[in-house]
Amino acid sequence: MPSQQYMGERRIVALRRLDEAQLERLRQVAVVDAFDDLTDDNRGAFMASLSRAHGLVGGKLELDEAMLEQAPLLEAVSTISVGYDHLPLAAMNERGILLCNTPDVLTETTADTAFALIMATQRRLVELSVMVREGRWQAHIDRPHFGTDVYGKTLGIVGAGRIGAAIARRGALGFNMPILYTANSPKPELETELGAQYCDLEELLGRADIVCLVVPWNADTHHLIDAEALARMQPHAALINVARGKVVDEPALIDALERGVIRAAGLDVFTEEPVSAYSPLVTMDNVVVLPHIGSATHETRDAMAQRAVDNIIGALAGDGPVSAVNE
Numbered sequence: 539m540p541s542q543q544y545m546g547e548r549r550i551v552a553l554r555r556l557d558e559a560q561l562e563r564l565r566q567v568a569v570v571d572a573f574d575d576l577t578d579d580n581r582g583a584f585m586a587s588l589s590r591a592h593g594l595v596g597g598k599l600e601l602d603e604a605m606l607e608q609a610p611l612l613e614a615v616s617t618i619s620v621g622y623d624h625l626p627l628a629a630m631n632e633r634g635i636l637l638c639n640t641p642d643v644l645t646e647t648t649a650d651t652a653f654a655l656i657m658a659t660q661r662r663l664v665e666l667s668v669m670v671r672e673g674r675w676q677a678h679i680d681r682p683h684f685g686t687d688v689y690g691k692t693l694g695i696v697g698a699g700r701i702g703a704a705i706a707r708r709g710a711l712g713f714n715m716p717i718l719y720t721a722n723s724p725k726p727e728l729e730t731e732l733g734a735q736y737c738d739l740e741e742l743l744g745r746a747d748i749v750c751l752v753v754p755w756n757a758d759t760h761h762l763i764d765a766e767a768l769a770r771m772q773p774h775a776a777l778i779n780v781a782r783g784k785v786v787d788e789p790a791l792i793d794a795l796e797r798g799v800i801r802a803a804g805l806d807v808f809t810e811e812p813v814s815a816y817s818p819l820v821t822m823d824n825v826v827v828l829p830h831i832g833s834a835t836h837e838t839r840d841a842m843a844q845r846a847v848d849n850i851i852g853a854l855a856g857d858g859p860v861s862a863v864n865e
């Protein structure tokens with residue numbers, strides 16, 4: 539925990555997901571305005587608080603350039619997430635506002651979510667469970683309901699950062715999976731530890747049985763997986779996305795799943811969230827969908843909140859944040 543000093547009349551706005559213990563930590567160092575949510579009804583009050591605030595901390599932060607204009611004192615923003623694609627980083631850089639995030643503490647949990655999607659798509663767990671619940675299990679299970687092995691299949695990790703490496707470890711050590719990966723540069727430690735093989739996206743898509751997306755969303759990764767990329771995948775392959783919805787061209791994915799260009803998809807993230815219940819991605823049997831729960835466990839969300847509060851206290855009153863994007 540960072541060392542801290544009293545900040546006098548400094549003010550912090552807290553938005554969403556902070557429990558009383560974390561709010562109390564903030565109150566030790568600043569005047570705190572806490573908002574459980576941001577709605578049309580309280581937006582005026584929220585903006586009034588933000589206009590006086592030195593720090594903003596919370597989950598699902600909504601902040602754009604117009605809001606920054608009205609927050610002249612803001613020095614630091616601390617998001618309860620590792621991703622920060624929802625925040626206006628360039629505008630924050632221009633204003634010298636520090637952006638803090640929560641890497642590390644969610645790595646293993648998000649890797650678990652990816653692996654849950656891998657298991658569910660390969661073994662058709664959701665589709666077959668729904669069949670049982672709906673009373674449609676009427677005979678011995680035969681070929682039409684068989685799944686596909688996980689053990690020994692080739693796992694392609696698109697974006698071998700912390701989470702990608704944790705997924706690769708599960709695959710290689712737990713399921714004897716050969717690992718292919720893309721990254722900004724080769725990762726010798728992954729190659730030594732897991733025998734992982736660095737390759738370009740084209741090769742990975744062509745060779746992997748399961749392709750797992752773990753890249754951040756930005757201009758370079760927008761629709762990285764489009765119709766052309768999907769066509770490079772093997773017809774029996776599955777696509778897993780625990781990154782961001784916009785890394786995938788969703789209409790192209792729907793088309794590929796409908797036409798059997800690929801076999802299945804496991805998705806925790808969507809272009810629009812919450813995804814519409816009428817989206818073909820939600821209604822197709824060969825797609826497993828989750829409501830963006832990558833890091834959503836009690837332990838991990840508590841650790842993320844703790845880290846975000848450490849960050850804002852460290853940024854405004856201590857020795858600096860534990861993790862910042864633009865320090």
Ligand code: DGY
Nearest residue numbers: 618619620621832833
């Ligand atoms: C993250 O931390 O970025 C996860 O996707 C949860 O939003």
